[in-house]
Amino acid sequence: MMPAVYDDWRQDYVAILIYGFYLEYNIDTAYARAGGHDLQHEILSLWDVPDLPADLVARRAHVAADLAFFDVKRHDEADAHETPSSGLATWVYRDRDTWRDMKASDSGYFTYHLSFLPDHAGRDDMMPTGMVADWVDIGPDLRFQECGQSVLALTRGSVVMTDMLDAYERTVWMVNTHWTETGGIRPERYAACTAVMAVPVWVLTNHRHDVWRYYSLAAQLSRVAQQRDLYASGRLADCYTEDLTPTVPVGTPRVDVPRRDLPFDVEVDGVRHTGTVGLHTVICDAVARGDLPMGIVEYEFVVPWLLREGRISPAAFLPHMDRAYCRHFVRFMRAGHEADFERRFSEPMSALVMEQWWHGMYFAIGAGSLVEAQPDRVADDRAHNEPPGS
Secondary structure, eight states: OOTTTOOSHHHHHHHHHHHHHHHHHHHHHHHHHTTOOOHHHHHHHHHOOTTOOHHHHHHHHHHHHHHHHHHHHHHHHHHTTTSEEOSSOOOOOOOHHHHHHHHHHHTTOGGGGGGSOSHHHHHHHHHHHHHHHHTTOHHHHHHHTOTTOHHHHHTTTOOOHHHHHHHHHHHHHHHHTTBOTTSOBOGGGHHHHHHHHHHHHHHHSSSSSOHHHHHHHHTTHHHHHHTSOOSBOOOHHHHBOTTOOBOOOOSOOBOOOOEEEEEEEEEETTEEEEEEEEEEHHHHHHHHHTSSOHHHHIIIIIHHHHHHTTSSOHHHHHHHHHHHHHHHHHHHHHHHHHTTTOHHHHHHHHHHHHHHHHTTHHHHHHHHHGGGOOSEETTGGGOOOSOTTO
């Protein structure tokens, strides 16, 4: 947890801030159903440590602002909760910077703000933590008209394939800004990069998101995404005008990914598959050193790649991923702790996530999630039982 920034108890305090935020985010509706509304007060009391240094006071204020933001968001969505939805419309932000600032708050990473670049650049770096997560939830968010869905904001509400591909291409361009032309993490962007890359790891290691089922429905579309230019680099303003019209970055660097073949030997549904895949050299080096277990690479990349290549079927893929789910999560956490989540683990893990983006996996997941875009009610994800305006 930010070992390059803090190496003492302050690291634990930042972890408690983030844990408290996600605790409130995920169980607030359970508290509401039970008739209790003081979870936020309890969390703020937990953070109220005397004699905090100024930088931690600022981080605490940022997360407290996030809690207030979500309280307003819940009430806004409660106002619309009984509105029938066809599943074919959603709230869409039409101003680029307003959407960015909302998404920076929505991502819950204001605790990192002091570690990021200042002003617009820093908010550009916080925004992708929510943007990349939204790619796995397009369908459910469309169904419930979730406020600020990133992909639908970038397409201005369209789910036409070309518009979705434009948004995916530019999503990758914005994340590419964390990487150098030779495929390393930029030193000044390290905190931002690892924060953004941690989000896809999270969505692939929990059952809140049904990502592997979505991927199995549209795995072949990852090839379509790979036909786009996924190695350009550009910040938000390089990729979109103020009214979110897509543009092309001019004069910005490109990422030249150094790759070599990594052998694999994996069994799926009783059938052994062997071969090699070309992956970032930092991944291959970490596997050779033992810092990144090959089992993580197999689960996160090799087996999904076998499905895309037609070497296994969806019927074989899904049971394999479900059976390996808990073992994969344990393997990931143990490997991270053994490396103290330092760069020898976080950089190859970030590169592995980027290989998923560069290979179009998240486009396939997003397209598959659209199966969930069914008629229902607005804002059902964040229902709040207090009267509107209370």
